[in-house]
Amino acid sequence: MFPLKSNKANIGLALILLLSLLMSVYSIGNYSGDAASTKSIGRQSQLKLGDQIENRPLFSNGGSRDTSAPHDPLGSSTNRGGFSSGNRFGGSTQVEDRYSTPLMIYAFAFLGVFITAYLIYTRRRIATLKVNKKLMLWTLLGVGFFLRIAISPWVGGHPYDTGLFKSWATSAAANLSTFYLNGSSDYPPFYIYVLYIVGKAVSVSTFSPYFTLLIKLPSLLADVLTAFLIYRLASKRLPLFISVMLTAFYLFNPAVFINSTFWGQVDSFFTLLLVCALIAVSKDRVWLAAALF
Numbered sequence: 122m123f124p125l126k127s128n129k130a131n132i133g134l135a136l137i138l139l140l141s142l143l144m145s146v147y148s149i150g151n152y153s154g155d156a157a158s159t160k161s162i163g164r165q166s167q168l169k170l171g172d173q174i175e176n177r178p179l180f181s182n183g184g185s186r187d188t189s190a191p192h193d194p195l196g197s198s199t200n201r202g203g204f205s206s207g208n209r210f211g212g213s214t215q216v217e218d219r220y221s222t223p224l225m226i227y228a229f230a231f232l233g234v235f236i237t238a239y240l241i242y243t244r245r246r247i248a249t250l251k252v253n254k255k256l257m258l259w260t261l262l263g264v265g266f267f268l269r270i271a272i273s274p275w276v277g278g279h280p281y282d283t284g285l286f287k288s289w290a291t292s293a294a295a296n297l298s299t300f301y302l303n304g305s306s307d308y309p310p311f312y313i314y315v316l317y318i319v320g321k322a323v324s325v326s327t328f329s330p331y332f333t334l335l336i337k338l339p340s341l342l343a344d345v346l347t348a349f350l351i352y353r354l355a356s357k358r359l360p361l362f363i364s365v366m367l368t369a370f371y372l373f374n375p376a377v378f379i380n381s382t383f384w385g386q387v388d389s390f391f392t393l394l395l396v397c398a399l400i401a402v403s404k405d406r407v408w409l410a411a412a413l414f
Contacts, residue, residue, distance in 0.1 A: 130252040134260040141267040148271035154330025220276070220383065228375040235370060242362055257365060258352060262345050265372040269341045269382045274334045278385025286316060286336050286385070294320025312387060315339050333385070340381035343393040348372040350396055 277283060289308075293300050293316050300306070300313060319336060323329045348368050355364035371377060380386045394413050401410035 131256055134252065134256050138260045138263045141264040141271075145267040145270040149274060149331070149334075152274045152330070224375065224379060224383075231373060231375055235366070238366060242366075254361065258349075258368075261352075261365065261369055261372065262349060265348065265369075266341065266345045269337075269344065269378075270334070272382050273337045273341065273385075274331060276383050276385075277333060278337065278383065283333065283336060283385040286387075287332055289313065290316040290320035290323070290336065292320075293317040294324060312390065315390070337381060337385045340385070340387050340389045343389040344372065344377055344381055347389065347393045347396055350393075350400065354400070 289300075289304075289306055292304060293313050296303070297313075297317050301310075306313065316336075319338070322335055323332045328335065348371050351371055352364055352368040355367045359367075377389060381389050398410045398413040401407075401413060
């Protein structure tokens with residue numbers, strides 16, 4: 122048994138949370154911004170989005186995109202899907218070289234930490250954690266969120282999809298009522314309202330340099346909220362240590378982390394809605410579950 126002394130543990134958690142907050146503030150404060158690309162996206166949003174979708178090449182042999190595709194009006198790359206031979210991240214050899222090794226190391230470290238924690242718990246039995254439960258939860262969620270905020274502005278995301286989200290956000294903010302008339306979006310209507318809010322936000326000069334971060338923000342928040350729901354469900358049935366481990370396992374899972382923070386995808390946003398729907402079903406709130414679904 123390895124009990125943690127309450128005062129030292131709580132002070133340590135508070136310092137970790139504060140450090141992650143300062144890291145995110147420092148990152149945003151030193152980010153030069155992407156105002157230039159915001160203006161470019163604004164001009165490009167006048168293009169027919171339907172033409173962009175229709176001209177998107179399908180996967181060719183070996184899972185690679187057709188490199189003979191026309192130039193991308195969003196300016197991401199000639200290879201519209203961002204998937205070239207031997208390159209599966211970001212559509213750029215530079216992006217692949219820059220992030221693939223650190224992410225691989227992170228994935229192995231993540232696996233090692235959780236295997237070690239599980240073995241310690243099962244073999245030596247950490248019976249109780251004598252810490253403030255709320256502080257532990259908020260530290261876990263806060264670190265997960267602030268770490269995402271610190272990284273997101275510096276990683277452009279998937280070159281095609283992130284550019285397309287920016288174009289949709291700008292187009293929706295310009296005229297939401299004619300969004301589907303002026304273009305052809307292949308996303309369900311609900312998320313367009315989210316992009317509409319993002320588009321309105323970047324129209325303010327203060328927020329325009331952080332277009333990339335704001336595009337990713339809904340998914341970053343969804344990651345944290347889903348992790349919170351996991352904790353709420355687990356803590357009612359499982360010991361505190363296991364509940365914390367399950368929450369951290371989702372929050373810092375490489376697949377979840379990379380998908381939203383690096384790629385800028387929106388899967389976690391829809392995952393949050395599905396998790397809420399499943400929770401509603403488990404409580405026999407069928408109509409709420411149907412609405413969420």
